[in-house]
Amino acid sequence: MKKTILGALMLLAATPLLAWQGEVAIETPNTRLLLTAWEGGDLRQSYYGDKSATLQQLRDAGDDLSFEALPTFGSVGASHLPALQVQHMDGDQNLELQVTDYSTTDDGRAVVHTFTMHDKLMPITVKLFYKAYKHVDVIETWTEITHQEKKAITLNRYDSGHLVLRQGDVWVTHLHGNWASETEPTMEPLTQGLKTIRNSDGARNSHLDAPELMLSLDGRPQELTGRTIGFALCWSGNFELRMNTVSHREHHVYAGIDPTAAHYVLDPRQTFETPHLAMAYSNEGQSGISRIFHNWARKEGMLHRGMQTGDILLNSWEGIYLDITEEKIIKMMDDIAAFGGELFVMDDGWFGDKYPRKVDNSSLGDWVVDKNKLPNGIKALTDAARERKLKFGIWIEPEMTNTVSELFEQHPDWVLQRPGRDLRKGRGGTQVVLDLTNPKVQDFVFGVVDNLMTQYPEIAYIKWDANASIENYGSTYLPKAKQSNIYVDYHLGLIKVLKRVREKYPDLVIQDCASGGGRANYGLLPYFDEFWVSDNTDALQRVYMQYGTSMFFPANAMAQHINHVPYWNTGKRIIPVKFRCDVAMSGRLGIELQPKDMTPEERQQCTTCFADYKQLRPIVQTGNLYRLLSPYDRRGVSSIMYTNDQRSQAVLFVYKTDNFYDQPLPRLRLAGLDASKTYTLVEKNVRVGEEPCKLNGKQFTGRFLMDVGIEIPLWEDYASRVFELK
Ligand code: GLA
Numbered sequence: 001m002k003k004t005i006l007g008a009l010m011l012l013a014a015t016p017l018l019a020w021q022g023e024v025a026i027e028t029p030n031t032r033l034l035l036t037a038w039e040g041g042d043l044r045q046s047y048y049g050d051k052s053a054t055l056q057q058l059r060d061a062g063d064d065l066s067f068e069a070l071p072t073f074g075s076v077g078a079s080h081l082p083a084l085q086v087q088h089m090d091g092d093q094n095l096e097l098q099v100t101d102y103s104t105t106d107d108g109r110a111v112v113h114t115f116t117m118h119d120k121l122m123p124i125t126v127k128l129f130y131k132a133y134k135h136v137d138v139i140e141t142w143t144e145i146t147h148q149e150k151k152a153i154t155l156n157r158y159d160s161g162h163l164v165l166r167q168g169d170v171w172v173t174h175l176h177g178n179w180a181s182e183t184e185p186t187m188e189p190l191t192q193g194l195k196t197i198r199n200s201d202g203a204r205n206s207h208l209d210a211p212e213l214m215l216s217l218d219g220r221p222q223e224l225t226g227r228t229i230g231f232a233l234c235w236s237g238n239f240e241l242r243m244n245t246v247s248h249r250e251h252h253v254y255a256g257i258d259p260t261a262a263h264y265v266l267d268p269r270q271t272f273e274t275p276h277l278a279m280a281y282s283n284e285g286q287s288g289i290s291r292i293f294h295n296w297a298r299k300e301g302m303l304h305r306g307m308q309t310g311d312i313l314l315n316s317w318e319g320i321y322l323d324i325t326e327e328k329i330i331k332m333m334d335d336i337a338a339f340g341g342e343l344f345v346m347d348d349g350w351f352g353d354k355y356p357r358k359v360d361n362s363s364l365g366d367w368v369v370d371k372n373k374l375p376n377g378i379k380a381l382t383d384a385a386r387e388r389k390l391k392f393g394i395w396i397e398p399e400m401t402n403t404v405s406e407l408f409e410q411h412p413d414w415v416l417q418r419p420g421r422d423l424r425k426g427r428g429g430t431q432v433v434l435d436l437t438n439p440k441v442q443d444f445v446f447g448v449v450d451n452l453m454t455q456y457p458e459i460a461y462i463k464w465d466a467n468a469s470i471e472n473y474g475s476t477y478l479p480k481a482k483q484s485n486i487y488v489d490y491h492l493g494l495i496k497v498l499k500r501v502r503e504k505y506p507d508l509v510i511q512d513c514a515s516g517g518g519r520a521n522y523g524l525l526p527y528f529d530e531f532w533v534s535d536n537t538d539a540l541q542r543v544y545m546q547y548g549t550s551m552f553f554p555a556n557a558m559a560q561h562i563n564h565v566p567y568w569n570t571g572k573r574i575i576p577v578k579f580r581c582d583v584a585m586s587g588r589l590g591i592e593l594q595p596k597d598m599t600p601e602e603r604q605q606c607t608t609c610f611a612d613y614k615q616l617r618p619i620v621q622t623g624n625l626y627r628l629l630s631p632y633d634r635r636g637v638s639s640i641m642y643t644n645d646q647r648s649q650a651v652l653f654v655y656k657t658d659n660f661y662d663q664p665l666p667r668l669r670l671a672g673l674d675a676s677k678t679y680t681l682v683e684k685n686v687r688v689g690e691e692p693c694k695l696n697g698k699q700f701t702g703r704f705l706m707d708v709g710i711e712i713p714l715w716e717d718y719a720s721r722v723f724e725l726k
Contacts, residue, residue, distance in 0.1 A: 020099045023055055026113055026130045028137040031281040033130065034058070035069060035115075037099040043069040043115050043128060045164055049227065049281055067164035067250070069115075070128050070143065072097055073157070081194075081244050083159035083254050084143070087263075088122050089151040096120040109134055109300065123148040131276070138296040140234075140276040148268055152481070155264040159256030160233060161277035167249050169219040173286065174241075175210040175548050180536035180569060182207060182517040183548030185632065187221050190245050198240040198258050202470025202487060203399070203433060204518030211239040211521055212552045214289055215253070222285045223627050224671055230282075230289035231255055232552055234302070235275035236523035237491040238262065261473065262487040275523060278302075286551065287627050287671075294554035294625060302522050303557050304502070305529035309621040310509070310556055310588035311391060312610055313343035313461070318537065318563060319594035322349035322357060324373045330384045335595030337388040339603070340610040343461055344385055345393035350374060354406050361428030364400045365407025367448050382458040393461025393509070398448040399494065400468055402430040414441050416486070418474035426468040433468050436493035437486060438477035445497045453505055464528070466514040491523070498527035511559060517545075520553060530557045530588050537563035537592055538570040539583040540718070543638050543655050544631045546587060555642070556621035558587035562606065564597065575718050577602040578687040579655065581609035582720040585685065586640060586653045588621060589613050604688045612684040616651050616724060619644050623651070626671040631657045635666050637714065647674040647702075650725040651684075656714040669709035670725075673702035679725040693721065 019040045026033040034047040034055055046065035047053050058065055068076055073085035074094025087093050097117035105112045113130045124147040131140040141161035147153055170190045174197050175183045183206075197213065199205040211233040218226040231253065233239050238258040245251050255277045266272050278296065282288030297303040314336035320328055324346065333344045349370075352363030356370045369377050378394070385392035401407045401415060403425060408415065415432040417423055425432055434441050452459060475486050482489075501510075512519050512528035516535035525531070531553075534545050542560065549558055562584045566572045577599075584590065591606060598606070613620075623642030631638035638657050643650040650673060656665075673679065680699050683692040693713045700710070705725075712721055 018100055020102050022102060024102065024113060026132045026139060027051070028132050028139060029135065031137045031139070033132075033139055036065060037102070037115070040098050042072075042075060042097045042117060043099050045069040048163060048165075048229070048279070050283060064166070068162070070097070070126070070162055080246070081242065081252065081254065082157055083162040083256070084126065084145075085155075085157040086124065086145070087154040087156055088124075089149045089153055092122070093156070094121075095124065097126055124153070133296065133300055136296045136300060137282065137292050138278050138280050138300070140278050142274045142276045144271055144273045145266065146269065146271040147266065150268065152265050152267050155259075155266055155272060157256075157259050158264060158272065158274055159254045160274040161255055161279070163229070163253045163279065165215065165217065165229075165251040165253070168217055170251050171216040171219065171221050172213055172243060173216065173221050173551070174213040175206075175551065177207060177517075177545070177548070179207055179515055179518070180534055181541065182520075182534045182545050183210065183551075184544065185548050185551060190215075190243055190251050192245050195243045196240060198238070200238050200258060200260065201518070202238060202473075202490070203466055203468060204514040205236060205239060206520045207515070207518040210552075211235060211241065211255075213241055214286055214551070215251075216286070223287045223630070224285045226283075226285045228282050228285055228289050230280040230293060230552070232278045232293060232522050233275060234278060234522040235491070236494065236519060236521050238487050257488060261484060263484045264488055265482045265485055278522065287625060290551050290627070291624050293552050297522070297525065297554050297557065298622060301526060303525045303529070303554065304510070304527055305556055307622050308529075308556070309617050310530055310559070311342035311461075312340070312613065313345050313393065313590040314341055314595070315345045315347055315463070315561060315590060315592045317347035317395075318592040322359065324349040326374050326376060326380060329374075329381060332595060333384055333388050333390055336591070337390055339591070339595075339606045340614070341390065341591070343391040343393055345395065345461055345463060346381065347395040347463065348397075348465075350378075350394070352405075355402075355404050359428065361430045362402045362404035364397050364402045364431065365405045365434075367396060367398075367452065378456050382456055386458065391460035392458060393463065394452065394459055395463040395465060396448055396452070397465040397467060398445045399434050399436060399466055400431055401434060402428065403432060404430050408432070413476045414438065414444070416470060416472045416475060416490075418472050419476065424471035426471060431468045432472065433470055435475050435477055436497070437475050437489040438493075442493050442497050446500045449501050450504065453508065459508070461509040461511070463511040463513055463532070466519060495523075495527070498524070502527050517549065520549060525557065530559050532559045533587070536569055537561050538567045539563065539575045539580040540573075540657065541570060542583050543657060546583070547627065547631055547638065547640070550625060550627065550640070555587045555623070555625065559590060560584040560587040561590040561592035562609075564593035576687075577605045578685065579718040579720045581605055581685055582653060582722050583655065585609060585613050585616070585722060586620060589617075601688050605685075608688065609685045612722070616684060616722075619649055619651050624672055628668060628671060629666060631655075634658075636660070636663050637665055637668075637712075639668055641670060641672065643672040647672065647677065648726070650679070652721075652723040652725060654712045654714065654721045656717070656719040659717045659719075665711070665714060667709040667711050669707065670705040673706055673725070675701065675703040675706060677702045679705065682724045682726065684722045684724050695723070
């Protein structure tokens with residue numbers, strides 16, 4: 001009986017499919033991706049770069065134009081790695097795709113090109129998409145897999161995209177870090193063999209290695225020149241980026257969900273959509289790619305905040321940690337209002353009834369006010385904020401619970417767990433992760449935001465934290481046969497919740513935080529306005545981390561706070577408040593300390609900083625970034641600048657990163673200006689008690705500033721300067 005059904009099925013699948021053939025150019029304003037399909041064949045990739053190449057020219061040049069656009073196991077040669085590998089219901093792992101249809105749709109902002117492909121034997125459909133934006137040089141690619149086999153198939157590998165580069169001295173730049181030292185760029189040449197960058201945290205994916213990279217096609221990466229390709233995988237879970245350099249110096253780049261322990265079981269007629277992989281190409285080096293990604297994020301909806309700017313806020317965490325009282329909170333509001341701040345955010349520690357959150361080992365999930373700390377509830381705080389003309393924000397960690405909580409007592413089955421095995425616990429020895437594959441848990445998590453917003457509609461800002469990895473790989477909700485879907489379904493569940501939150505609360509500002517910068521990724525940013533760059537707010541280390549983070553993320557997404565000194569994780573060094581302000585001012589500015597402990601100088605500097613920042617904010621937060629000197633180059637100075645689109649205004653930041661007698665500091669050549677325009681330099685956030693430096697008020701042409709450059713007076717330890725150019 002079984003044999004007959006299978007036979008009929010195979011006959012059906014083997015019926016010849018109509019093949020599509022043709023050549024397609026996928027274009028953005030300045031870039032082109034060339035693809036070809038021959039009759040009965042799969043899709044081939046011929047070129048990705050600027051618009052100087054056509055297929056005919058490439059043919060005349062004798063180029064190989066036939067790299068698989070989506071190499072599948074069973075069709076690529078044994079020495080190549082597949083981007084897609086499925087196991088059919090009968091155990092067969094071969095997939096031989098042929099293009100059967102090609103179509104496009106146009107929504108005004110982008111054209112989506114869809115290549116539909118079918119396996120030559122089994123009823124599997126793979127759609128390969130390329131979304132080409134009309135206003136920014138980004139192409140997103142992803143796939144959709146569906147099938148009509150009688151039983152579930154398994155996706156053993158399901159990359160979002162694959163790109164082949166031929167020849168050349170290609171270097172890769174990727175970010176690596178750790179908790180409190182995120183995003184250090186590593187640059188290295190691609191050599192023969194396989195290089196893999198991956199993450200396996202389960203819940204967060206950017207503390208250690210990040211799901212973005214750049215390839216420099218003209219040797220050692222340069223900031224302002226050189227052909228460069230950028231990749232960003234828009235996914236919040238485990239990922240794998242692979243670069244395989246094979247003979248003839250072909251570099252194959254693959255990006256997608258990490259299939260380790262995540263072989264995805266797909267039911268008949270169910271569609272699996274892989275995350276989007278965004279690709280950008282620029283002739284203007286690494287900062288060219290950064291500017292493209294920043295524009296794409298802000299203007300094409302990859303960052304919920306879009307082109308809006310974020311408020312200047314005080315966050316309570318590093319000032320009072322869990323030691324919240326109504327009196328302290330209201331005093332902090334007085335202080336931030338006096339400095340000219342706009343928003344107060346109450347961090348961790350405000351909740352828990354049966355188990356009040358006194359230390360970090362209880363209460364997550366019990367999102368009710370701790371009446372001992374806040375006898376008049378949150379209403380008293382939103383009232384107090386309003387009276388001070390401040391907005392009010394609050395911290396939650398809705399995907400998590402502690403084994404010491406009422407939530408866990410009521411719903412022990414709601415946490416990810418390995419039945420029969422001990423629960424592994426994270427922070428505080430009790431923290432566990434809720435099972436977001438379960439729709440009831442999704443409802444609960446949505447309800448955390450919804451209940452708060454319904455009770456306190458004046459909440460204007462939520463800090464959404466996630467401080468645990470998935471350590472217990474098991475779900476009591478998913479069936480046994482689908483336990484390997486957990487890593488993926490967790491994030492699909494999270495995104496469902498976030499979509500619901502955004503449908504109901506589009507204007508709520510939400511910060512994405514995960515023990516600092518653990519969730520800086522384009523999978524989540526469409527639902528968040530900004531992210532916390534790092535739990536480390538030491539200003540000197542922030543110069544480094546913010547530099548790395550800016551490679552892919554725009555300034556209005558990067559939360560940067562002025563801290564107190566000495567700082568707990570960098571010893572006894574005393575960084576002047578002027579430097580701390582200048583470093584925080586280069587992104588979304590905030591402050592995170594106990595204001596009542598500040599010196600008069602610190603208070604005055606912060607007040608100046610806030611006032612100047614309000615004036616510079618649109619250019620900083622939504623301008624075009626040029627990185628001028630990297631702190632990682634160890635030349636004693638780090639510098640970045642932003643320009644507006646008309647190049648009529650700019651903001652320049654310069655930080656001294658070390659200090660030696662007779663140290664030759666580089667002359668600073670600016671970038672991104674209009675050579676023919678004349679700019680006046682105005683020093684901002686001048687150090688309290690000092691006069692502006694000698695460059696203040698001087699006029700220079702854009703050509704002089706970019707070609708000859710200026711020497712910035714930076715004398716003492718932690719010297720820094722901020723200039724407005726207008
Ligand atoms: C994480 C965040 C911090 C703070 C604490 C609160 O570590 O990154 O900013 O919110 O949690 O517990």
